[in-house]
Amino acid sequence: MAQSRPIFYVSDGTGITAETIGHSLLTQFTGTDFATDRLPFVDSPDRARAAAAEIRASGVAHGVRPIVINTCVDPELKGLLAESGALILDVFEPFIAPLEAELGQQRESRVGQAHGMADFDTYHRRINAMNYALTHDDGISINYDEADVILVAVSRAGKTPTCVYLALHYGVRAANYPLTEEDLEHDRLPERLRAHRAKLFALTIDPVRLHQIRQERRPDSRYAKLETCKREVAAAESLFRAERIPVLSTTHTSIEEIASKVMTTLDIHRDMF
Amino acid sequence: MAQSRPIFYVSDGTGITAETIGHSLLTQFTGTDFATDRLPFVDSPDRARAAAAEIRASGVAHGVRPIVINTCVDPELKGLLAESGALILDVFEPFIAPLEAELGQQRESRVGQAHGMADFDTYHRRINAMNYALTHDDGISINYDEADVILVAVSRAGKTPTCVYLALHYGVRAANYPLTEEDLEHDRLPERLRAHRAKLFALTIDPVRLHQIRQERRPDSRYAKLETCKREVAAAESLFRAERIPVLSTTHTSIEEIASKVMTTLDIHRDMF
Structure with a gap:
């Protein structure tokens, strides 16, 4: 060896x-x-x-x-x-x-500056974006006016890590909306999301993978059943098509790739922290 | 110009x-x-x-x-x-x-691989660490056995962003413990933290800066008063000294620097995601 x-x-x-x-x-x-x-x-x-x-x-x-x-x-x-x-x-x-x-300029070699402390305003923007992501993580009683992006998906498709990543690295205010049984049955978005159409980005996932992930979280629940996952994902994808929301599969996609695609698709330009 | x-x-x-x-x-x-x-x-x-x-x-x-x-x-x-x-x-x-x-080897130039999808186990470790950070963020009814690190500080000193960063980038299970009035009065740590002494890392912050941050969050509250901030920080620092917990000031320190110092100090070795 x-x-x-x-x-x-x-x-x-x-x-x-x-x-x-x-x-x-x-x-x-x-x-x-x-x-x-x-x-x-x-x-x-x-x-x-x-x-x-x-x-x-x-x-x-x-x-x-x-x-x-x-x-x-x-x-x-x-x-x-x-x-x-x-x-x-x-x-x-x-x-x-x-x-x-x-x-036409000499570099200044200050020590250890690349990931050092930014100015107070920049730091605040970053922390505020992160607090925003953490407090807008459940889709309940949320005002989406301040959001830069709203991730829409079924439970456990990758919304939360992506929102946190976008906030932490780009100061992007990322909210998320977990699709409810009711949304999926009616094949349409709730009214309060329709007002923010330009901010919507959908995530989907392979049902088998979703089943594995949910199984870890709530073993042998109805929620984790492969049947449930298949039905929810099919209904969600149909809704995304009907509403013409840009959609990305997270099955073989890293958090970094999802975040990068979201910003590129929604034309969000931010420097990395 | x-x-x-x-x-x-x-x-x-x-x-x-x-x-x-x-x-x-x-x-x-x-x-x-x-x-x-x-x-x-x-x-x-x-x-x-x-x-x-x-x-x-x-x-x-x-x-x-x-x-x-x-x-x-x-x-x-x-x-x-x-x-x-x-x-x-x-x-x-x-x-x-x-x-x-x-x-003694040629490079293989596969396209776009550096931040691509990792294997399923690696992805899970990352997501589980993040879920851990998000659900162990309030110090209430927490089992610290699974934690790699427990950040101890007064409210708004930088615990949550650091925990999320450690989870997202290193898969480190980072819990946090917000010091209560009672802890600060008694100048000692609660019993359930003392069992995990080797995992403890304390954050402190300049009281004026803390006052600014809290003021943004709950303007003109008792919580945000400069007097409150001064008293809490002084009591916390005295407790850290008495308990001999390693401590870092976050006042002029980026999230990246805090995370890096925590891992170096507690001798946690993890590859970056």
Whole structure:
């Protein structure tokens, strides 16, 4: 059996940028088994020395050279990390010179700023969007006027995680509406949703998958029965067609993909937090 | 006034990797005003041509060459994007050759895989962690046995967003415990928390900031009064010291930073979703 290759995400901040690009790179090498770890807040020579020692020790323990995905920008810290003997991939390095040339400007290398504290207003927008998502999660007595998007689906099709993701990462006010038995029987949307047609986005899901998910939540209930799931999904899809609501299946779709498709479809433009 | 520089995050998937590294790069160039947009799911020649046309038009409209942060890996799509005339920064390109050499393996360039659907078990772990965070958000009648971490703080200090973030991105089961008047008066933790000492992490916050946040929520209430905030924060900090719980101030700290510090401090190791 091949030994696993140690990977370290090293950063002077949270390490999120390093881990995001590192993860994207590693998914392109499926033949290797990776043992990943993050070393965030490496923002002083002492911490860089400690990180280098830990990386070096990991290489000895695994019997193979570690790989470091690094976003530290300080040259002194980078020099200390190099003493680990690892292959160091510097995430920002290749892009700085072309950006400086194009923008006619030198970069400023403040430490750990990418996922640092935003200004008070930005923070508030984010938290308020999240509170909105959490308090508009049941479809009951909700005022949809303030919503940027209203996700419509049967129970357990992926509405809540998507709403929370949209709020947390884009400050999008995402409400959701769980379709009731009554909506499904009448094959039409409730009146208070019809006033917000441009904000509606529907989720659907494979009934077998829905059955699995509901089964985990309420084992052997009528709610979780495959028959119930099939009937609800068929009725919901018919309603979405009749009302011409854009619809996406969440069966093989990640939360990130759903969120991205919702924003693209409804033409919502927001910077990522 | 300088015109703003158009930036496009182009991807065959969600565009999250492109935007994450792009945002980190742009924060290093504070002198320029950027107009950012994302073009996700560019996964066919037609979409690449449409993207190139949109980018070119944006350059004409802004009167300045656009910059593309690209994570498309298909050479044909990359060739079509180049026809936009933009400066194209390819996020993966600089790291592929050194990784291939180090791993002794060619990369496989499947399209849009980084934030795609994970396997069913991984998805479930994520969703279950999120449901856990949402249903363990009030400190009432909670069984903390299943928790990976329990955040302890006064109301509105940042517990809920941190719990949701930890669940959504790391599958960490994060519960929270809002300190009651009674806890603060008695300067000690409730018995049921003391059994989980190793999982406890405390948040504190500047009282003036807390006052601003509470004021938005319940204007001119006793709860929001600066006096109340000062008293609660002082009592909470005294309790954290007495109980020797690790504590972090959220006043100038982003949700990402709090989450990262919590995991580092409690030695929780999880890959990012």
